Amino acid sequence: MKNERIPSAKEKDYQRRVNERMPKSKTLSQCIRAFVSGGIICCIGQLIHDFAKLTLNYSESNVAAFTAIVLVFIGATLTGVGIYDKIGAWAGAGSVVPITGFANSIVSPAMEFKREGYVLGLGAKLFSIAGPVLVYGISASVIVGIITCLITGRF
Amino acid sequence: MRTKCKGKSTVFFADPPRIISGGTIVGDVEAQGPLGGYFDIALEDDTWGEDTWEKAERKMFEHAVRTALEKGGLTPMQVDILLGGDLLNQIISANFAARELEIPFLGLYGACSTMAEGMLIGSMLIDGGFADRVACAASSHFSTAERQYRLPLEMGSQAVPTSQRTVTGAGCALLSGSGCADKGSLSNVCIAGGVIGRVVDLGITDAANMGAAMAPAAADTLKRHLFDTGRTVEDYDLIITGDLGSFGSELFLMLLNDAGIDAGTRHLDCGNIIFSAEQNAVCGGSGCGCSAVTMNGYILPRMDAGEYERILFMATGALMSPTAGLQGESIPGIAHGVVIERR
Incomplete structure (x- = not known):
């Protein structure tokens, strides 16, 4: 027989009161911060994009790759010197969602688990945070690709 | 026979053990806090010269015990039992510190309740006649706890309004039976x-x-x-x-x-x-x-x-x-x- 735990009335009452009294996140100010900081990161990205396109005269596909590479480099460097976590504490989703946040989520476990060795520490933990994003991001893109093929009839 | 109990779960000791001294070590953030001046040792950096935070935590555990012993005028050889634990898997800080201290050791896991658990069991051991002197210690470290329970430190994320910060610190209370005439930093x-x-x-x-x-x-x-x-x-x-x-x-x-x-x-x-x-x-x-x-x-x-x-x-x-x-x-x-x- 399955050992199931049925919540008592006392438990439910306590949880309700905890939720009522709990200090709440300041959603509005956090949204504004995320909007401003995320916007600034995107503007920096646009500057890099324009620099590659207008000054370096890269082709359209190279411009996109160049911009991503530079932003990942900046995110990784700021993580390495211990600044990105401070930006993240203020910016929230504003610094998590852009590609710099992706760099942060890979470099931070790499730094931390280096002490457990390069293979079972750094290597194994590198994608501990970004891994699920990659798994489901790539899975979703495959599904979208198949649907597109079926709808448009182009294989 | 249940001779020292009162009611279902309270115990009272026939011959209450004394707390003769306490040793404390804290990290830099705790040292800058309101109680900073009360601690025996304040670290300037939370690795304390070690390669890993885990090594720093076990060193803090060990030195909290040594500081309490010093303030109690005792050597590790004179202590019958060491009780203690920490938050890490397999209570490694306490285990490795006990290896260095060479005091007979009973490891405890009570999460953050470990200090009181140690003092309670230590007093029972002394009042029960199983020991004269017991050292009770517990430690935690912000950086070791974060990486085991939460996210890497350099990960940029926001604190939830109900979250708390793990204290980097180790403390030890030295208990002594009334039969020993130990004179430590605490006498009453x-x-x-x-x-x-x-x-x-x-x-x-x-x-x-x-x-x-x-x-x-x-x-x-x-x-x-x-x-x-x-x-x-x-x-x-x-x-x-x-x-x-x-x-x-x-x-x-x-x-x-x-x-x-x-x-x-x-x-x-x-x-x-x-x-x-x-x-x-x-x-x-x-x-x-x-x-x-x-x-x-x-x-x-x-x-x-x-x-x-x-x-x-x-x-x-x-x-x-x-x-x-x-x-x-x-x-x-x-x-x-x-x-x-x-x-």
Whole structure:
């Protein structure tokens, strides 16, 4: 027989009161911060994009790759010197969602688990945070690709 | 035979063991906090010259014990039993420190309630005639706890409004039977009794809201102790909880209020006093080290000087596991109490 735990009335009452009294996140100010900081990161990205396109005269596909590479480099460097976590504490989703946040989520476990060795520490933990994003991001893109093929009839 | 019990779960010692000294070590952030001046050793950097934070934590554990021994005028050879634990898997800080100290060792895991658990068991061992001197220690470290329980330190994420900051600190209380004429830094405090906590779980699943997970256990322990002894909150100068934090304290007082107990004026939470509001600890401090350093560095010396006559120290532990948490389990809480008197 399955050992199931049925919540008592006392438990439910306590949880309700905890939720009522709990200090709440300041959603509005956090949204504004995320909007401003995320916007600034995107503007920096646009500057890099324009620099590659207008000054370096890269082709359209190279411009996109160049911009991503530079932003990942900046995110990784700021993580390495211990600044990105401070930006993240203020910016929230504003610094998590852009590609710099992706760099942060890979470099931070790499730094931390280096002490457990390069293979079972750094290597194994590198994608501990970004891994699920990659798994489901790539899975979703495959599904979208198949649907597109079926709808448009182009294989 | 149950000769030293009162009611269902409170114990009183026939010959109360004395607390003869306490040793404390804290990290740099704790040293800058309001209690910074009360600790024996304050680290400038939280690795303490070691390669890893784990090594730093075990070194802190070991040196907290050594400091307590020094202040008690004893050597490790003179101590019969070392009791202690920490928050890391397999309580590695305590195990490795015990390897260096070479004192017969019983490892404890009570999450953040370890300090009170150690003092309670240590007193039982002394009063039971199994030891003359027992060292009780506990440690926690912000950086080791974060990487085991949460996210990498350099990961840029926001603190939840109910979160608490793990205290980097290690504390040790040295207990001595009344038969030993040890003269330590404390001369008037003894452990008169205690109450063993029950695991209480009211279904809180949020690992960033540990105060809410632990508050029911603390309220349960206090209620049972008062029921067992027929005492009231007024019989104590202070009711000290370990690391409920500001929100957990509010819930603790709310639950007591439901039972008709008003502990508001006498309640003090170690997590609420170890950091100042500017230190970004959100709801306050947590971890085994929180109550261990606050009790041994701040409360007990003040009590020894005559500020309080009788206190109830209840360290609170959130018995959470990352694995159980991922499987959707709630966080069980526990709180052990020790009655400390000035004699």
